[in-house]
Amino acid sequence: MTKIKQNIWEKEYKNVDSLWGFNPNSILSQYVEMLPENGEVLDIGIGEGRNALFFAKQGFAVEGIDISETAIERCLELSKEHNLNVKAKVQDITSFEIEPNKYSLIILSNVLNFFPDDDIKIIIEKVKNGLLKNGLVYINVFDDKEPGRKKAPEKYEQLAEHTFYNERLNMFLHYFTRSELEGFFADYKMISLSQSYSLDISHGQPHFHSTLEIMSQKP
Numbered sequence: 001m002t003k004i005k006q007n008i009w010e011k012e013y014k015n016v017d018s019l020w021g022f023n024p025n026s027i028l029s030q031y032v033e034m035l036p037e038n039g040e041v042l043d044i045g046i047g048e049g050r051n052a053l054f055f056a057k058q059g060f061a062v063e064g065i066d067i068s069e070t071a072i073e074r075c076l077e078l079s080k081e082h083n084l085n086v087k088a089k090v091q092d093i094t095s096f097e098i099e100p101n102k103y104s105l106i107i108l109s110n111v112l113n114f115f116p117d118d119d120i121k122i123i124i125e126k127v128k129n130g131l132l133k134n135g136l137v138y139i140n141v142f143d144d145k146e147p148g149r150k151k152a153p154e155k156y157e158q159l160a161e162h163t164f165y166n167e168r169l170n171m172f173l174h175y176f177t178r179s180e181l182e183g184f185f186a187d188y189k190m191i192s193l194s195q196s197y198s199l200d201i202s203h204g205q206p207h208f209h210s211t212l213e214i215m216s217q218k219p
């Protein structure tokens with residue numbers, strides 16, 4: 001199962017020199033000063049490392065995992081090229097154990113949409129355990145207003161109100177509601193929560209995305 005998923009992401013990365021560009025998500029760069037200094041940064045689904053490399057440049061020890069070999073290779077090459085120390089490896093999120101109380105920041109950027117509801121809950125629990133006191137978690141996801149959500153019931157098997165299964169790609173798609181995302185971090189301090197609807201011209205044909213972005217702090 002993992003192998004098929006890996007191939008989908010491999011194909012995406014292999015088609016282009018850079019899939020996501022090299023600019024970090026802007027909200028992340030705004031809150032660097034709030035990160036506890038004694039911890040590390042963990043980027044889950046690190047991709048080519050646009051966020052991880054930014055934090056490595058700020059002096060943080062950065063770790064990351066991704067299911068795509070090509071993404072990890074690119075991230076490591078870039079890290080070496082810029083004389084940075086990003087420890088990135090190929091691993092599936094669902095089998096990755098996060099060390100408790102270790103991280104100042106954990107990043108899940110455009111990753112959580114691709115898991116079924118139960119896996120999402122487990123991943124978020126592990127993330128919350130992995131953070132230090134005052135540590136930050138950053139999550140960026142497509143929400144239930146995402147254009148693809150409307151057509152999903154015609155194309156895929158519906159598993160829950162906003163959760164689908166694409167049999168051809170063996171891939172799950174979960175669209176988050178704002179209250180759902182807020183609910184996961186009800187016991188945290190909300191630093192930033194935003195919803196946006198915007199045209200994405202960074203890859204492929206221009207298309208719209210409806211996105212929720214959250215930054216929360218562990219009490």
Ligand SMILES: C[S@@+](CC[C@H](N)C(=O)[O-])C[C@H]1O[C@@H](n2cnc3c(N)ncnc32)[C@H](O)[C@@H]1O
Nearest residue numbers: 009020045046047066067068091092093109110
């Ligand atoms: C939309 S990309 C985002 C990449 C990066 N976080 C960024 O914002 O630039 C989603 C990433 O999640 C990775 N991914 C998907 N399923 C995964 C899994 N089960 N375990 C680890 N990584 C996974 C993909 O390989 C891909 O790099």
